Amino acid sequence: MNPADAAQRIDDLRASIAHHDELYYRQAEPEITDRDYDALKQELADLEAEFPLFALADSPTQKVGDDRSEGFQNYTHRERMMSLDNTYSDEEMREFIARVQRDLEREELSFVVEPKIDGLAVSVTYEQGKLVRAVTRGNGVEGDDITANARTIASLPNELKATAGVPVPDVIEIRGEIYLTLEEFQRINGEREEAGLQLYANPRNLAAGTIKQLDPAVVAQRKLEIVLYGRGYTEPVEALPATQEEFFAWVKAWGLPTVEKQWIAHSGDEVLAAIRELDAMRGSFAYATDGAVVKLDSIPLQRTLGATSKAPRWAMAYKFEAERAETLLRDITIQVGRTGVLTPVAELEPVQLAGTTVSRATLHNASEIARKDIRIGDTVAVEKAGEIIPAVIGVNLEKRKPECVPYAFPEACPACGTAAVQLEGEVAVRCPNRECPVQVRRRVIHFASRACLDIEGLGTAMVDQLVDKGWVKRLPDLYHLNRDDLLTLGKSVEKSTDKLLAAIEASKTAELWRFIHGLGITHVGAAAAKDLARVFGGLQPLADATMDAYIREKESVISGIGQTMAEAIVGFFADAYNRAVVDDLIAAGVQPEAPSAGGGGTLFAGLTFVLTGTLPTLTRNEAAEMIEAAGGKVSGSVSKKTSFVVAGSEAGSKLAKAEKLGVAVIDEAKLREMLAGA
Ligand SMILES: NC(=O)c1ccc[n+]([C@@H]2O[C@H](COP(=O)([O-])OP(=O)(O)OC[C@H]3O[C@@H](n4cnc5c(N)ncnc54)[C@H](O)[C@@H]3O)[C@@H](O)[C@H]2O)c1
Ligand SMILES: [Zn+2]
Structure with missing residues (x-):
């Protein structure tokens, strides 16, 4: 390539990477796969190496991707947060081991191999053993202060446990990842699908989107989890062990959730063997993993090697390829959801992927199909990362047959024939017919399910019959079923019919x-x-x-x-x-x-509280629950009628307003004292 072309390509690559960074880090809605993104970065790094004249200090190859977003306070890390250099190849991993050995002029070195958690990087600070702050990686120097949201994470303790032989440092920044379990991811995406909202492609994006919610109440409704594995600033620095392996034991002893397993390896071969073992077992972890992280075990030697502007020289990530296969798209079918959302599903020629046979994959919605120009009869690429639902990521245009025509999304509901509608601001297309049999079926099944009314005997098969016969068109119809009608249902015997009717009757007084x-x-x-x-x-x-x-x-x-x-x-x-x-x-x-009203308490009857700022140990939700359980009311805004404002750190305008109106301001300790009835 001549220098002029290289300069042009470098410019294009930088612009394109900046675009994908924005989508990935700030909007949590990437357009391309990590593999494709990494390939862009690799191409840029190679060109910059070949044409050093065009290498810039602020090139994306030299910087940590920036996740900071609107609405959060920035907070400066006491010690910088780094990214990791990464590779997809065994050869480059061996080269990394050899380079460390060469730089340190030693052959007998220990490395640890850990799962690379596919979550969202976070730094959690404990002072005097107490949780005081949680901050995203941001640009590595400063990140978003997400303390209030992090406090909703049940597995993140408010206090570090001190045990014999494991001191609690005066100050420590502990690094980790926030993630969502697959189960929670599917639950939330299911709700979004029903609501006609854009689905999140994977748990990482959903966790990232969740932690950047400005409303901690919304965050608390989604069960975020955390896993911690690294250290940042520590005071006093002597309060740290000498190896990564020992640090891992300390993190556990402090009572923090950490990775399942670490491997110790002494050579390239041993490192690669550990990576294979990790790959074989990672499907059983609660979090998604996208690779392994290999770190030099000795902390003093890590310091000797230091870091580049972007990543430590003593660590390297090995990334696993997401499994991908090509297959024929035989058909596109339409699923009707509980609220009428029509979701297109790819019907595929069955193909082996990540250990399972895949014959269906989600196509999300009409605009996704249009954007990717997916046509029936196309050869499509299907990808499945870990346990995640398979998705169609693109079309192999070279294999497109001339008879394939652009897909036309159906104009009518396949279940009832009603003309479909698209509401403004929604990506989803819906069947507007409330009595659409598929919608009714789904609504009744949800209503009767364990998680709701828990009506025994009202399973899928029974609901199908009730809807088919036209006896149930709306939920209230369940309470007007006719015993004689029910007895006409083929297999139904008297005993089970009476049991079903009794269960329905009993549900009238459910919670x-x-x-x-x-x-x-x-x-x-x-x-x-x-x-x-x-x-x-x-x-x-x-x-x-x-x-x-x-x-x-x-x-x-x-x-x-x-x-x-x-x-x-x-x-x-x-x-x-x-x-x-x-x-x-x-x-x-x-x-x-x-x-029972207000949880039965009367201690705070007639009192109204407003919560503001970050309380030292309680989340706002917890504090509100305690107040309400004692019969008090919790309000969102301060007025003359407010009895108390409970203020924590970084309390803002509400505190000022309370002071202006002369409303009493108390702290968490005082609230606890009052709750104790003192
Ligand atoms: N698809 C896209 O459009 C797009 C855009 C931007 C970035 N990305 C993805 O993000 C990656 C770059 O992001 P990155 O800078 O966060 O790097 P990274 O995710 O490749 O690796 C660095 C991060 O790994 C995390 N990590 C997880 N487990 C760890 C462990 N056990 N020990 C140490 N660290 C651990 C840390 O948070 C660290 O910051 C790219 O490789 C790409 O795959 C994708
Ligand atoms: Zn319909």
């Missing part, structure tokens, strides 16, 4: 949260349903509540319910059809059992 969950309101899972039951105490008050009951001056009034969810709830009941369903359920004799 309130089960009904709320069973209605299938977008975003409202079991946890949120419990919050709503506690606050509203009945179906009618819940249906009547306005936005004001949830949000005042942009702040959530109810712990656990944020702006998005509140809008979904109010929107649901504003719909005449849904409203009639609720009215008819009540008319049919549904009388849910309300939770």
Whole structure:
């Protein structure tokens, strides 16, 4: 390549990498696979090496990708957070081992091999053993302060445990990854699919999108997890062990969640053998892994080697290829969801991928198909990373047959023939017919499921029959089933029919949260349903509540319910059809059992509290629950009627307002004292 072409290509590569960085780090919605992204970076690094004249200090090859986003305070790490150099090849891994041996002029060195967690990098600071701050990697120098959100992570302890032989340093930055389990990922994506929202491609992107939510209440509804494995600034520095292996034991002793296993290796061969072993077992880990990290074990020797502007010289990531295969796209079928969303599914010529046979893959929505120009009869590339749902990532155009025509998304619902609609601002296309049999079936199955009303005998097969016969068109119909009708159903015997009717009857007095969950309101899972039951105490008050009951001056009034969810709830009941369903359920004799008011406490009866800032040990949710359990109210905004403002660190305008209005301001310790009845 001549220098002029190289300069042009380097420019193009830098622009394209910047574009993908923005999508990946800030929006958590990458357009290309990691493999393709890494290839762009490799090409740029190679060109910069060949044409050093065009190498720049601020080239993406020299910097840590920046994840900082709007709405968060920046916080400067006491010690920089680095990225890792990476490779996909055995040969380069051997070269790395050899280079470290050469640079240190020693052959007998120990390396540790660890899982590379595919989450979101975070630094958690403990001072005097107490959790004080959580910050994203940002640009490596400063990141977003996500302390309030990190406090919703149940597995992240507020305090480090001190044990014999493992001192707790005065100050330590501990590095790790925030992630979502596959199960939680599927649950949330399922809800998004029902709501017609864009799906997240993998748990990493969803975890990244979640931690950057400005509303900790929304974060708390998704069960984020954390795993910690590295160290940053430590004081006093003597309070650290001499090896990475020992540090791993310390992290465990402090009571922090860490990686399942570490391997010790002494040569390139041993390192590669450990990587193979890790690859074979990583499917059983709770988090997704995208490779292995190989680190020099000795911490003093790590210091000797130091770091480049971007990554330590003593570590190297080995990335696993996501498994990919080509196969024929035989057909595109359309699935109808509970809320009528029409989801296209790829029907594939079965193909072996990551140890399983894949014959179906999600195509997400009509615009995804159009963007990738996927046509029936095409040869498509299917990718499956770990346990993740297989996805069609592109078309092999060289194999496109001339008779393949662009895919036309159906204009009518395949289940009932109603013309499909696309609501403004939504990617999804829906069947608007409330009595569409597939939607009804799904709604009733959800309502009767274990997680909702738990009606025994109302499984999929029974629901199918009830819907097919036309006996159940809406949820209230369940409470008007006719015994004689039921007895006409082929296999049904008297005994099971009576049992089913009794189970349906008994469900009328189930706990309130089960009904709320069973209605299938977008975003409202079991946890949120419990919050709503506690606050509203009945179906009618819940249906009547306005936005004001949830949000005042942009702040959530109810712990656990944020702006998005509140809008979904109010929107649901504003719909005449849904409203009639609720009215008819009540008319049919549904009388849910309300939770005892305010958790039974009276200590705080008549008192209103406002929470602001970060409390030292409690999350805002926990504090709100304790206040409500004692009979108090928690409000989102300060007024003259506020009894107390509970302020933590970095309390902002609410504290100022409290001081202006002369409202009493207390801290967490005082709140606990009051709760203890002192
Ligand atoms: N698809 C896209 O558009 C796109 C865009 C940007 C970045 N990316 C992906 O992100 C990668 C670059 O991101 P990166 O700089 O975060 O690097 P990286 O993810 O390749 O590796 C560095 C990170 O690994 C993490 N890590 C996980 N387990 C670890 C362990 N046991 N020990 C030490 N660190 C561990 C750390 O957070 C560290 O910051 C690229 O390789 C690419 O795959 C993709
Ligand atoms: Zn339909």
